[in-house]
Amino acid sequence: MASLIGIDVGGTFTDAVMITNGVIERKGKIPTNQDDILNTLISALDYLQISEAKNIEMITVSTTLVTNAILQKRLPEVKLILFPGTGMKLSSLPWPVDYSVLTGVLDYRGRVVVPADQSEWQTLAEKLNKQSIKPLTAIVSKFSHRNNVFEEQLAAYLHREAPGIITALGSQSGQANFYRRSLTTYLNLAATELFQNFAYQLKMAVEARGCRAPIRVLKADGGVLPLAKIRPVESIYSGPAASVLGTLAQSNPEESYVVVDIGGTTTDIGLVLSGSPLISTHGAQIGPFLTNVRSLAVRSVSIGGDSAVCLEQGEVMLADYRLGPAYCIGGISPTPTDALRYLNLTDYGDLQRAEEALGLLLPENQRTASALRRTAQIIVGKMVEKIARAIEQLLEEWKTEPAYKVWEVIHHHDDFKFYIQLSGGGAPGLEAALENRMRLRTVLTEFSEVSNAIGASMAKPTFSWTLHLDTKFSIYRIEETGEQGIWTGPKKPHREVEDFLKELAQKQAVGFGIETDDLEKEIFDYFPLVENYHTVGQIVKGAMHVPPGVIGRIRS
């Protein structure tokens, strides 16, 4: 019997599940060691007792490795070389890293307006050669998503003149936004070695346990890719994606709901519209870096069952950090978990200790049952309020998404009947309070405590192919892969463009190990290019996606 394994490395706990035919065979939580993600993962695997005989079909992990490395500034420096061309001044945007600038201008259709200056390249190569360790070098030009000529030529030149150099090009992720593309290329290159080492060791560890199953990594957009194919930076914020997918695997396929996943110190909130998780229109932001990493539209609130509760000028406050576990299970600080236990909303932890925890927040002579009760209610109320505001913000963000076509605006928000799907450690105790505050039906996800791992294990591979074709210049580009090539079809194509993209997608999908049975086509846009009352070509924009989703449902 083939089994799926899902592991989600969270901030406090790492969830692990083994699922066979939609039935959870084993599940559990182990504490996360943030300083050693690899061993945390291996311990989680060991906890699931993968035996050699066991027929594991797939292992999927959602890891905080790259997220942590970026946020803790543990990545090596990258030399960022820009061709900013004309337009807005670079200094208008906050660059979190240093860069150097070269000559050369492209326009919005990728035409060379001012050629690059090779004498500058020579100086650059000389400088690089003088350094004892060849720096990682990211090269990004404005409009390189339309024409990568500067990037490719400079990279080729540097490889020749400064051998041993490692480069990454902005056009490899070909979405518009020079700023985000530059920072994404930077982060990706910076994280490559760290991620490759991790990938290698994880693979070895899995094999050492006699398991030959392919290992996949969850992405921020809720899709999975093979360990060897994923761009490291795409693995950031896969935790919230895991929550959303976990809920998806435990609910009816066509429903619309808000996902609320309450963790130890963070609560993740996502949105599912008629069974499809909502994708953010902007790329993910990590620390000071704005990226073009595609991600689900999620909000993370720094509040959870283990959040420390403290007194500030006599008022009970919820901290955005944790001082160990809840008091009622042996911790040192009162937490929301204690409040929930005291109010008998959960049966997790020791009631006596929960009462003690709340007492710590009151002067000794005021620790009456009613005061304790009121304090507990204040704590729960504050937590619910913080979560409710984040839900409202996310709904607002969804309602105010940009739209660029008439039909998008007219059909912008067909009515969705939302409810709340609640999961995570503190979830059971908050159900009623959240329902009251939001005036939305609130239900508990069944395998609430390991929902994220379920999400990871059942996530579908996703990919998008976004075509930009300029038949006047006979050039096509694929945003996601950065592929740029020659178009040999007609100047005014119709259907053949869709077939062209479909064929290309299917071919590339094989390399990524992705099934394309449910390839979804977006509406293609055709822009006539007119010169002197003659159509001289077209710009065609269109996309096909394997959308995020799950490969099945959990059976109870």
Add this chain to the structure above:
Amino acid sequence: MNKTGIIFFPAFDWSLGEFHPEREERLLYTQEQIFEEGIMDLPQVKQYSPGVADLFDVLRTQAIFPDLQQHNLDAHLIAVGSSLVLGNALMKKEITNGFALVRPPGHHSGATVWGNRGFCTLNNEAILINVLRAKYGIKKIAVIDTDVHHGDGTQDIFYHDPNVFYISIHQDGRTIFPGTGFTEEKGGPNAWGSVLNIPLLPGVGDEGFLYALENWIMPAVEAFKPDLIINSAGQDNHFTDPLASMNVTARGYGKITEMIKPDLAVLEGGYAIEGALPYINMAIFLALAGEDYSGVVESQKPQNTEIGGDTIRSFLTDLKRTNEAVRPSWAFRKEPFLPTGDWVYSEKSIYYDTDGFKENRREYIRKCRHCGGTVLMISQKPSAFQKAVLVRIPFEACPDCEQAGYDLAETFQKSEKTVLLQNQRRDQVHFWTDGREVNPFGG
């Protein structure tokens, strides 16, 4: 640094036809440019999503004849609605200024609308202005129209309104569509001087434009003391524009914007899809956001020689003298249907170039020392044998003018098939068909 709002609505699925200058491609390169530059990521910038305007907001300002159902308004209502989204954001102080980068444009669409003219069906700025007045009680608004074409529609809507100062700087109407916008057009009997037209010689370029702004337009605006400034930001003064020949550069537009300091800018025309729009829109946007726009450089260079220096200075001095010398001359009319008071009469013929027909209009304005005066427009579309009547009671109407408006509406609902009463004072709209009041918004 300014907190700048932007709505980018390129209407990629709307056009007047494949060979029409106002086609889907128009904002395609602007999108490439602004997305690639990452201007939405500027910390002071907030992107808003497009809105859909209410038909009531439309009818408060424009009479859509013979009825709403005859027009396909979807795209137009979004262009208006998006301008309103920014207007509301401005009033709520979420932003200090904003740019509605939308199509279709609107400034050729006037007080009465039978179809599309100059690519416009609804007037984005005019509807916005009246929403700001009706909803937020804004009193005085200046419109500076920097499109190369005279904004005859906006002028038409506010011609009798002393509280809206309409200023248009454009290429001389003798050389370009719509053939209006002469310096003698200075406003109606109760709003004399609330229209300022500066028709320019072709080819004046940045220098002439900025000279006119500095020496004429901005002092006039300051004297008017508006509560709000709206820029009808047409981009067809650019040196690459195929329909005009004004020779302005993108950085020139940046400077113009910096000088005008509009609270809101709304995109109008501009048909140099490749050479001008992506650059000008960037420059305007950066100027609004208080950022350096000197790096915005077109890939082509201006080729025509500019008419600069003394030529333009003496031209503008003469023009200003002519403008100041113009005195009003009103034709008064007595008609049996006119209520008490003195009524100024005029006629105009409006050509709908997109659809190829003519509207004839007779206008009566109640001369009044207390308010903008009630306006009666009897409008005809001869090709369809259709006739319709608009009665407008202005914002802050005096009791006599308001009564005159009601009397007119009562008279005409008996004799005419289609009558629209705009009571701007009470923020009401009434519509009569065949003598029966109907709800113009219902299906």
